[in-house]
Amino acid sequence: MTPETALSSLSVSSNPSQKAILKLEDITKVYGIGDIQVRALNGVSLTVAEGEYCAIMGASGSGKSTAMNIIGCLDRPTSGNYYLDGTNVAQMSETELAKIRNLKIGFVFQQFHLLAQLTALDNVMLPMLYAGVSKTERRDRATQALIRVGLEQRLHNKPNQLSGGQQQRVAIARAIVNSPVLLLADEPTGALDSKTTQEVMDIFTELNQGGITVVMVTHESEVARQTRRVVWFRDGQVIHQHLSPEDLQTAIF
Numbered sequence: 001m002t003p004e005t006a007l008s009s010l011s012v013s014s015n016p017s018q019k020a021i022l023k024l025e026d027i028t029k030v031y032g033i034g035d036i037q038v039r040a041l042n043g044v045s046l047t048v049a050e051g052e053y054c055a056i057m058g059a060s061g062s063g064k065s066t067a068m069n070i071i072g073c074l075d076r077p078t079s080g081n082y083y084l085d086g087t088n089v090a091q092m093s094e095t096e097l098a099k100i101r102n103l104k105i106g107f108v109f110q111q112f113h114l115l116a117q118l119t120a121l122d123n124v125m126l127p128m129l130y131a132g133v134s135k136t137e138r139r140d141r142a143t144q145a146l147i148r149v150g151l152e153q154r155l156h157n158k159p160n161q162l163s164g165g166q167q168q169r170v171a172i173a174r175a176i177v178n179s180p181v182l183l184l185a186d187e188p189t190g191a192l193d194s195k196t197t198q199e200v201m202d203i204f205t206e207l208n209q210g211g212i213t214v215v216m217v218t219h220e221s222e223v224a225r226q227t228r229r230v231v232w233f234r235d236g237q238v239i240h241q242h243l244s245p246e247d248l249q250t251a252i253f
Helices: 003-008 064-071 094-104 120-130 135-148 164-176 194-209
Strands: 020-033 036-049 053-057 079-084 105-109 182-186 214-217 229-234 237-243
Touching: 020 064, 036 064, 036 237, 053 064, 053 194, 064 182, 064 214, 094 105, 105 164, 120 135, 120 164, 135 164, 164 194, 182 194, 194 214
Parallel strands: 053 214, 053 229, 105 182, 182 214
Antiparallel strands: 020 036, 020 079, 229 237
16 A cells, blocks of 8 residues: 555545635745756645644655745745635735734744743734734733743743743744734744643644644654644645544554
């Protein structure tokens, strides 16, 4: 049995009545010009509904990182359409994409990207500053976001006074503070030990159970198994987009 056959035999049904938060339609991404071209994505179509919790997996060079950049409005496709919360953002200007990133998407990365000179509270307040939120509201919303991730006792600590897991919690609080339609996590546990990884994954699960749509890129099968659905990339294409986490082990060769 080939990996493609194994993947095709495993599926999780989705509810077609749910609102699509992101929808990729025949997305291609080509780097280079003339005879020197690399086709990183080749006709990718993918839909993630409101309230889903998905993992994106695939080997190095499979196209998952390129797809993540397009989903996060950090890059634009060469061709195809990308609808985020019902709006086609595929060919928006850089200024328009920056606004979309700030208001519609919350980012969590492997490296926490916290500003060292700022407290946890100030770091979480930053996205709202760019969104034009008043200072009082920024402080209130940032405090509530940090409480939500269990850091109510660490509001005024700077990053060097926090553990790696606590820094990632600050990053998650920063990602959700503008109430994004999509929480996008790129290898969020890659720099954490196993105990801290589980603590952070518990937070993602709680956030998803609270209604936040989560898409997570990971190479760790143990992390992917805690999501509800796995999307598998290979050679710039989606091999399967409804892979059950429970059956993940049998689909990896």
